[in-house]
Amino acid sequence: NLNNLDRASIHELCQVKGIGLAKATQIKAALEVGKRMVSTRSGNSKKMTTSRAFVDYFAPFLKNLRKEVVKVALLNNKLHIIKDIVISEGSVDTSIVHPREVMIPAIKESATKIVLIHNHPSGDPSPSQADIEITHRVSKAGEIIGIKLLDHIIIGGTEFYSFADEGMI
Known part of the structure; x- marks a missing residue:
């Protein structure tokens, strides 16, 4: 299925009979184009008002990764x-996330609100103690400079955890 193709490395694809390096690269490129098309359709033109909207936007990029990747969505006043x-x-x-690394791009882009979002490759979206701590640190840093942390969302497989939905922000 497509999720398995997305999760597979180019080296792993080359192990399949009939797939060489060029074909494996084409497959990975086509999957990336598909992800970008999905995010373009659901992205900037629509107001991002729910955790589900953010999950729908970011899940194609994050759900099948084999390592943790942390992204920040920079938002304007209209969300x-x-x-x-x-x-x-x-x-x-x-x-490893430092509040400074989150706030610098937010300041440069004149964002008024941000949402942190990352994946848990294990498939379990439950927050770790480190996730809880960085959420509080980024929120406090944002309060000082006037950039509101609206949510921190963790994607694990097909599930997600929203700090805002759970009353943790």
């Missing part, structure tokens, strides 16, 4: 995404 940026790429079960 439209100005830009989204990769803040950190970690290992299978951890990613």
